[in-house]
Amino acid sequence: xxxxxxxxxxxxxxxxxxxxxxxxxxVHKGTFCALLGPNxxxxxxxxxxxxxxxxxxxxxxxxxxxxxxxxxxxxxxKIGVVFQQPTLDLDLSVYQNLTYAxxxxxxxxxxxxxxxxxxxxxxxxxxxxGEKVRGLNGGHRRRMEIARALIHKPEVLLLDEATVGLDxxxxxxITSYAHxxxxxxxxxxxxxxxxxxxxxxxxxxxxxxxxxxxxNDICKKITGKKSLGKTFAELIESHSS
Amino acid sequence: xxxTITSTWAIIKREALRFVSQRGRFIAxxxxxxxxxxxxxxxxxxxxxxxxxxPYETYITYEVYIVPGLCGMVQLFNGMQSxxxxxxxxxxxxxxxxxTSPIPRWWLLFSKLLAGTLVSIIQVxxxxxLAAIAGITFPVYGYLLALPVLLLNGLMLGALGLFLSxxxxxxxxxxxxxxxxxxxxxxxxxxxxxxxxMAEASVLLRDICAxxxxxxxxxxxxxxxxxxxxxxxxxxxLLSLAVFFLASVLGYDPVRSGLARKAK
Numbered sequence: 145x146x147x148x149x150x151x152x153x154x155x156x157x158x159x160x161x162x163x164x165x166x167x168x169x170x171v172h173k174g175t176f177c178a179l180l181g182p183n184x185x186x187x188x189x190x191x192x193x194x195x196x197x198x199x200x201x202x203x204x205x206x207x208x209x210x211x212x213x214x215x216x217x218x219x220x221x222k223i224g225v226v227f228q229q230p231t232l233d234l235d236l237s238v239y240q241n242l243t244y245a246x247x248x249x250x251x252x253x254x255x256x257x258x259x260x261x262x263x264x265x266x267x268x269x270x271x272x273x274g275e276k277v278r279g280l281n282g283g284h285r286r287r288m289e290i291a292r293a294l295i296h297k298p299e300v301l302l303l304d305e306a307t308v309g310l311d312x313x314x315x316x317x318i319t320s321y322a323h324x325x326x327x328x329x330x331x332x333x334x335x336x337x338x339x340x341x342x343x344x345x346x347x348x349x350x351x352x353x354x355x356x357x358x359x360n361d362i363c364k365k366i367t368g369k370k371s372l373g374k375t376f377a378e379l380i381e382s383h384s385s
Numbered sequence: 386x387x388x389t390i391t392s393t394w395a396i397i398k399r400e401a402l403r404f405v406s407q408r409g410r411f412i413a414x415x416x417x418x419x420x421x422x423x424x425x426x427x428x429x430x431x432x433x434x435x436x437x438x439x440p441y442e443t444y445i446t447y448e449v450y451i452v453p454g455l456c457g458m459v460q461l462f463n464g465m466q467s468x469x470x471x472x473x474x475x476x477x478x479x480x481x482x483x484x485t486s487p488i489p490r491w492w493l494l495f496s497k498l499l500a501g502t503l504v505s506i507i508q509v510x511x512x513x514x515l516a517a518i519a520g521i522t523f524p525v526y527g528y529l530l531a532l533p534v535l536l537l538n539g540l541m542l543g544a545l546g547l548f549l550s551x552x553x554x555x556x557x558x559x560x561x562x563x564x565x566x567x568x569x570x571x572x573x574x575x576x577x578x579x580x581x582x583m584a585e586a587s588v589l590l591r592d593i594c595a596x597x598x599x600x601x602x603x604x605x606x607x608x609x610x611x612x613x614x615x616x617x618x619x620x621x622x623l624l625s626l627a628v629f630f631l632a633s634v635l636g637y638d639p640v641r642s643g644l645a646r647k648a649k
Contacts, residue, residue, distance in 0.1 A: 195485040198639040220487040231479040233399065235406045240399075247395030248486035250388030 551636025
């Protein structure tokens with residue numbers, strides 16, 4: 145099976161502080177991979193490196209077979225990103241925000257309109273296309289950010305704490321939708337979270353703590369008969385000094 | 386190529402939409418120079434005598450003298466305000482959308498710069514219209530020849546702001562830098578007084594004004610408004626643009642960028 149995402153020997157420093165310490169993992173194409181870690185584990189740093197917001201101190205990143213560091217433009221066009229922080233323009237409408245994002249991906253005219261329509265329809269946001277983002281609630285804004293990340297039909301979708309601050313029902317809806325994207329569209333999804341209830345037993349699970357990968361396997365293989373919550377807490381405790 | 390043009394157009398359109406939706410910003414951009422023109426210039430007209438210096442061929446009123454400087458002020462404030470929005474965008478996250486798109490980063494920054502400059506040109510022409518209503522007019526061809534100069538000046542001042550936004554990590558710090566950049570740049574220039582007048586007060590001040598790129602931006606516009614081209618000012622502004630823009634590109638380079646320190 146080919147790799148959707150491959151990280152090898154990745155390290156990153158903030159000054160003298162090591163945020164990521166020689167981490168390696170791969171996610172097969174068409175796989176949902178949860179990246180679980182407490183706050184400060186290095187998840188956001190990893191996402192910043194995967195999106196080339198900055199360049200790693202050492203290591204390699206391959207996305208759908210393309211090397212991000214050697215061929216950033218082509219590689220970035222293969223990923224869709226939902227950041228932890230809101231990145232929408234509140235003064236523009238839903239449609240204007242999406243048109244802007246589409247143009248940044250090189251889409252315009254009919255192709256952009258069609259893709260925006262598809263993305264909004266899939267997320268049940270078609271009716272709200274003309275509304276200003278400022279008037280949307282947190283759940284709708286998040287859905288919109290996902291729609292935006294899918295506009296250019298990426299092969300890999302990166303979501304960094306995409307459900308932070310949302311109610312349980314909306315969180316569940318968004319998590320289910322991300323799983324559907326994997327099953328129906330064959331997308332590779334990397335889902336960073338610190339909430340154990342967002343991970344399903346059959347998901348690939350990477351547990352990150354203090355910048356190192358503690359576990360990387362199918363969730364149910366990691367947990368065995370225990371709950372993920374208990375397994376996670378024990379792992380973090382045993383590696384905290 | 387099509388991709389980069391599409392993205393540039395989108396960035397310009399977004400900036401225009403934001404400008405239209407922020408009426409307060411537009412009004413403030415006009416009120417500021419108008420207050421200077423109506424209140425400040427009225428007071429100084431009596432106190433300050435102006436001799437005939439190029440490009441003027443006759444005696445002029447002080448209001449006529451400061452209009453190019455106030456146009457520069459509009460662009461200086463707009464350049465800094467655009468940069469302020471970049472710091473805000475970066476703190477709030479929306480800058481990440483731009484920086485993670487598959488377009489060369491220097492081109493994205495240039496597009497952002499161009500978008501802000503076009504908005505500032507609209508502001509300047511609105512101000513010039515109000516000045517004309519107040520009786521301060523220039524030759525018709527002057528208004529046309531001012532356009533490329535305003536484009537170059539806007540890019541240079543915007544690039545300075547862009548460079549500052551790349552080096553400033555927090556919005557609070559940026560507000561402080563605005564005070565240390567905008568006011569010295571404006572007051573230590575030929576926007577309000579000609580160089581010879583400054584030399585009467587202090588030769589050192591005159592020299593500082595003569596080195597200030599903003600002085601050259603103002604003088605280039607002053608000459609253009611009378612249909613004249615001043616090659617020295619053009620070269621200085623062009624070089625300043627190149628230096629500031631290069632520094633901005635390096636500042637936003639993911640290898641060197643301080644963005645890394647703000648990742649959390």
